[in-house]
Amino acid sequence: MTDTDLAALYDYESGVTANFVSSVDGSVSVEGRSEGLGSPADKLIYSLGRELADVVLVGAGTVIAxxxxxxxxxxxxxxxxxxxxxxxxxxxxxxxxxxxxxxxxxxxxxxxxxxxxxxxxxxxxxxxxxxxxxxxxxxxxHKVNLEGGPGLFGAMVAAGLVDGLNLTLAPLLAVGEASRIATGPVVPPVDLSLASVLREDDVLLLRYRRRNSS
Incomplete structure (x- = not known):
């Protein structure tokens, strides 16, 4: 797939799209930072999320960490x-x-x-x-790229503001006490549809949209 094809696949007209990387067992970080889960494929999707967006949205804790x-x-x-x-x-x-x-x-x-x-x-x-x-x-x-952290993502989900999720699944079992990609109050589950699946070596690139989201 060319860069142009990839950009066309991931593009969106408006709304909030979250971009996260997670280990297979659900960890959002290794030794406190998401960098430990990274790969060339993840970095590509991370950069693409910024290229397609009008603004990056992120929590202060993530900015500092x-x-x-x-x-x-x-x-x-x-x-x-x-x-x-x-x-x-x-x-x-x-x-x-x-x-x-x-x-x-x-x-x-x-x-x-x-x-x-x-x-x-x-x-x-x-x-x-x-x-x-x-x-x-x-x-x-209008095109918001939500990059974290888990608390802000969870709050955005609870507020009904998340339209899509680009999730990179790293081929790692990180265990430990790291957070999951979204944390916060219990809310009714948000129904997602799987929009695309790509594979780069052992890394899965998953793209979800909220069902019935425009």
């Missing part, structure tokens, strides 16, 4: 960070190493320092995720 940097490419892609706790600081690489200012999505009760970013206040004591997605859309950012 994974050492996120800002977008640095010909078409700078804004990174929107969700935080309700004010844990972001202006010295993070996300703010110091970027071609475009990030977007920080927070709530009124959070105590944030001055950050070189556009700040969206969505909600009072917790981040109102439907409002946050609406605020991104109002800025012309």
């Amino acid at each position: 994974e050492g996120y940097r800002g977008a640095r490419r010909e078409r700078p892609l804004p990174i929107a960070v969700v935080t309700a706790r004010g844990s972001l600081t202006p010295d993070l690489p996300l703010f110091t190493d970027t071609a475009v200012p990030p977007i920080v999505i927070t709530c009124a009760s959070a105590s944030l320092p001055a950050l070189p970013a556009e700040v969206i206040v969505a909600g009072d004591s917790e981040v109102d995720l439907p409002l946050a997605v609406s605020e991104l859309a109002a800025r012309g950012l």
Whole structure:
């Protein structure tokens, strides 16, 4: 399959698509980082998710744990960070190493320092995720690439905001106490349809869409 074919297969018109990698036994990380599950195929889908999106959506915990940097490419892609706790600081690489200012999505009760970013206040004591997605859309950012972490993914699922999932299945049994790809309150299961399956050596690239999602 060519790069053009792959982009056509994974493209979408709007909505939130989550991109995750997991071990066969459901671990989302090895030694605390998703990098331990990575492969050339996973990196390709990760990069493709960013190429196809208008904005990356990610939780502050993932930004800090994974050492996120800002977008640095010909078409700078804004990174929107969700935080309700004010844990972001202006010295993070996300703010110091970027071609475009990030977007920080927070709530009124959070105590944030001055950050070189556009700040969206969505909600009072917790981040109102439907409002946050609406605020991104109002800025012309309709194709949202959700990169983590598990808590934000779980909250987005609970809010009915996830339209698709691109899941790379790494051929590993990681065991340990690592999280699954989505955590949070118990909600009714979301029915998915399998849109495509690709294989690269022992790695499976699975693409799901929420059933009846446009």
